[in-house]
Amino acid sequence: MIRFRHSDAIWSDFPQLVPGVLFAEHARPSSDPSRYWRIAAERLAAGPESALPEIQAWRQAFTRMGLKPTQYRCAAESLLRRFRKDGSLPSIHPMIDLGNAVSLAFAIPVAVFDADAVDGLLEVRNATGNEEYAAFSGATEHPAPGEIVFADEHGRAHARRWTHRQSALSAVTPATRSVLIVAEALHATAATDVPRLLDALGAELPGSEATVLSRDAPEFRAKLR
Template identity: 55%
Template structure:
């Protein structure tokens, strides 16, 4: 299997830095609460100095969304949406230990982190502009078709696993209690992304080892190294 961004995406967004981790052995019967607390404390500290809209990581994604023709206050990248909810409510709902941990790390770094159940993915994932006939399933089970030209995560079966790039994942491949094999993807656009994304990948790697005893296969992607290959 693979993860890769299309040449067109790299040409339009050369500032992109992406990280990816392939991991097996994920289960739901673990506790990650102490690790979640450590990362949410970092987010709390950052938010104490001002709202997430002032973070360079968030501002960079807002500029990208504007370039994609999307209103940034209507369609937010996943990390901004999480930070906004956390700032208002002081806590995030618990879903699954892996999702909860990835959300906490996303809060701390202010960078989107997606976890995708690979048993629901056909052959691999391409981040590219949509043709418009791909199939996307919402978390409520409804079917949508991405707009032509929209940046999506799609597989060989024509299924979209994320819409509007880092805005919304698909319910079809969301991590659930039966999930065992996962692809974790993080993407950033800000000036220090080339340093921050490897640091985030290292943080996720460490937590996967601490909580699940797993050693992931990982990569940091750029225009010169755009493809990450991992076992089917």
């Protein structure tokens, strides 16, 4: 069974957090993600990504984590920067393309994990320093104690610096059958924007199950497995 949650410490430090989680089996979106690009382009036409309230909220969070927000950017900001410069994003995999496109449109970090590479509980928490992170370079890294990571029950870190960088361990590949998608927001209208984001993903992934988590209901358990 796939389980996902944020630790009590994360909720205490970031009470404004609104996480959305979706699980889909046999995930094969077929629609053109460029319609989400148009939404992002319209928003960027009014100003840079750094001015968007969604991105400003994450910059404040990274500053609170002791990170320079212009050195370590949340995934949504990095995508928006690349999209603003290039006018498009490269196609990688239908699921990744969908996650990236929706992330662009909503300016909210969206992580897409290969669910079969996640065993048991996946928790967003402060690292102990003993976790192992598989970088795409092939190197094994150890997050510093206190760093916010996505960690499983076996001490494997599936993302570093919260929404900054995912691990190669659970990256989506052509062999991926099921996905766990996590979207997290901290801005003032997150409580309405995250459900809209999940609805957009759900429309592309029929039969998926999704929910918005809260401090009172912090855990997602996939019923389909």
